[in-house]
Amino acid sequence: MTHRSLVRRTGRHSPVIEHLEERALLSGVAPFGSGPGTIQGLDQPAVRLQPPPPPPPPHPITVGDYDGDGKADLGVFTPSTAVWTLLESTAGPVTKQFGAANLDVPVPGDYDGDGITDFAVFRPSTATWYIQQSSAGPRVVQFGAPGDIPVPADYDGDGKLDIAVFRPSNATWYILGSNGVHFLKQFGATSGDIPVPADYDGDHKADFAVFRTSTAQWFIMQSTAGPRVQQWGSPGDVPVPADYDGDRIADIATYQPGTATWSILFSAGGQRIQQFGQPNVDLAAPEDYDGDTHADLAVYRPTTNVWYLMQSTAGPRVLAQGSPGDVPLSLAAAYRFIPGGGSAGLMRSSLATTVVATGADPLVVITPGSADPTFTGATADTSSASVPVHKVSTWDSALESVASGGSGDRLL
Numbered sequence: 001m002t003h004r005s006l007v008r009r010t011g012r013h014s015p016v017i018e019h020l021e022e023r024a025l026l027s028g029v030a031p032f033g034s035g036p037g038t039i040q041g042l043d044q045p046a047v048r049l050q051p052p053p054p055p056p057p058p059h060p061i062t063v064g065d066y067d068g069d070g071k072a073d074l075g076v077f078t079p080s081t082a083v084w085t086l087l088e089s090t091a092g093p094v095t096k097q098f099g100a101a102n103l104d105v106p107v108p109g110d111y112d113g114d115g116i117t118d119f120a121v122f123r124p125s126t127a128t129w130y131i132q133q134s135s136a137g138p139r140v141v142q143f144g145a146p147g148d149i150p151v152p153a154d155y156d157g158d159g160k161l162d163i164a165v166f167r168p169s170n171a172t173w174y175i176l177g178s179n180g181v182h183f184l185k186q187f188g189a190t191s192g193d194i195p196v197p198a199d200y201d202g203d204h205k206a207d208f209a210v211f212r213t214s215t216a217q218w219f220i221m222q223s224t225a226g227p228r229v230q231q232w233g234s235p236g237d238v239p240v241p242a243d244y245d246g247d248r249i250a251d252i253a254t255y256q257p258g259t260a261t262w263s264i265l266f267s268a269g270g271q272r273i274q275q276f277g278q279p280n281v282d283l284a285a286p287e288d289y290d291g292d293t294h295a296d297l298a299v300y301r302p303t304t305n306v307w308y309l310m311q312s313t314a315g316p317r318v319l320a321q322g323s324p325g326d327v328p329l330s331l332a333a334a335y336r337f338i339p340g341g342g343s344a345g346l347m348r349s350s351l352a353t354t355v356v357a358t359g360a361d362p363l364v365v366i367t368p369g370s371a372d373p374t375f376t377g378a379t380a381d382t383s384s385a386s387v388p389v390h391k392v393s394t395w396d397s398a399l400e401s402v403a404s405g406g407s408g409d410r411l412l
């Protein structure tokens, strides 16, 4: 029996989402609001077990690899219906409704660490995550607050995507680590910085990072190599970090919408400046579509619903997919269309020049009531109105349905 068929048989409709980390939190913790100075619900003594050092991730974190063959799959999301339209590179076409229409933002990724991208959405209005984990089953977590930007990445380096949000109002990152450690960190400036977490120093942990659109500066708190400030790109560019040179280290890169110019600073040395796409029309959506470990230049043209790929090994590719209003599912594109403004507003902002982050950093685990010791002037968010809490919920089966007649339906 193949792994996939196991997933089909076991992946759905568990009556209750049971996850040890959240259950432990609920059982061992006082109610979430206990007054000023307390970081409520983020980190509690009951679950402060120090986890062992994580082993190297069994799979590289590939965004958008829904069939687990090592190649990113082309996919678009229809906000008005919450329908995902995928062309899986091995399994073929899949159409699946997952999420709530006009409410949810797709945040796909490998949350259970089996090498297969999981369907997942973030609901900005309630800061709730709905995840259909391909092996571990469904999961619902309320984490964050309305207005937060979802920034899932593998911050603790265990090969599983961590639920995480970036709060523009205080430039603070809140991480629900998949290894059971939860932490927060203030990093970036409060207006205009775009969060661009990725593994920029090659230690398999995602680093806190922001791109400042007003100055085209990258501020990166590398988890092993330390802080880095890099001028790259031009003001107004769209950040498109990815591993373009295939060394398993994210490369700083930008896409300039007005000229469709890609500017890539390779982590292994050198750079590439290339025009690819239609100016002022195309959306950049780089991923490794041909599975050679090098991210490929790719754009989605929303006016005609056509993909244009420049694959690093397999060569050029053009493919029609989706319908008017659809948006590409690439992580690079995903931050830009939160309903109601969210990061769309963030992308338009051109304010802020203050450098907040300097100094050395490990990932700091915040204890309740403490201030962040790493950055001068950075204190923990103690506003009860905006403190994230998380809880277990039962799976809302109405959230998910599979489009009728889809030959490629799965997870049933």
Ligand SMILES: [Ca+2]
Pocket (backbone or CB within 6 Å): 109, 110, 111, 112, 113, 114, 115, 116, 117, 118, 133, 134, 135
């Ligand atoms: Ca998975």
Ligand SMILES: [Ca+2]
Pocket (backbone or CB within 6 Å): 153, 154, 155, 156, 157, 158, 159, 160, 161, 162, 177, 178, 179
């Ligand atoms: Ca993780």
Ligand SMILES: [Ca+2]
Pocket (backbone or CB within 6 Å): 242, 243, 244, 245, 246, 247, 248, 249, 250, 251, 266, 267, 268
């Ligand atoms: Ca690289």
Ligand SMILES: [Ca+2]
Pocket (backbone or CB within 6 Å): 287, 288, 289, 290, 291, 292, 293, 294, 295, 296, 311, 312, 313
């Ligand atoms: Ca490639």
